[in-house]
Amino acid sequence: MKNKFLEAGQIVNTHGIQGEVKIVPWCDSPEFLCSFSTLYIDGAPIKVLAARPHKGNVLARLEGITDVNAAMRLKGKTLSIDRTGVELPDGRHFLADLMGLEVRDAETGDVLGTIHDILTPPAHEVYVVRGGGKEYMIPAVDEFVKEIDVDGGFIRVKLIEGMASDV
Structure with a gap:
């Protein structure tokens, strides 16, 4: 079940003397x-x-x-947003909804594991999948991610050599 609230950032400090807070965003951008x-x-x-x-x-x-x-009393507090107030573009998902999804090989249907972590380097996200003694690093691009079904609880991916390593 999807959480109503999604963690979106953390108050890390105060700013000035008028009570402003400094927030590190955990979402797509500070503007969001x-x-x-x-x-x-x-x-x-x-x-x-x-x-x-x-x-x-x-x-x-x-x-x-x-x-x-x-403001200082809020330092370290996690801020959340209400998902019902957010319209995501088609094909976009909250990262929190992808965590723990089952990952299947698009060609064989074999279960590879579950999404354990999502890395967010500048170019595109990378899904870290663990299962069966292996770890897969799968770039979140159309070439490798063939289907995302959050409600069905799975992702289908195409693997290439070099994506898997033993853990």
Whole structure:
């Protein structure tokens, strides 16, 4: 079952003396995180009064946080978004929904394992799949990812030599 809330970043510091917080985004971009008018801390909504990208992070003013001491109490807190407020383009998925999905060989139907991790280098994501004593590094591009069925709980991939290693 998909979680209603998705972790989207972490408050790592304060910024200035007026209660702004510095957020490291865990989503596609700082701009994406800035687009939300409400974020969630421990499941409780908190209104975003202002947010702007800053050096790959987000600087935000949150409702009820008016000074540096109040902002400091939020340091280390994880921020979440409500998935119902997000429209993803066709073919895009939340990374949290892909974690743990079964991965099948598109040609043989064999189960290779499950998605254990997702690396996010600049070019494209890489799915780290583990199973049967092997680890596969599969670039998340159409050439190798043939089908993603989040509701069905699986991904079909095409393998090439060099993707697998023993663990």
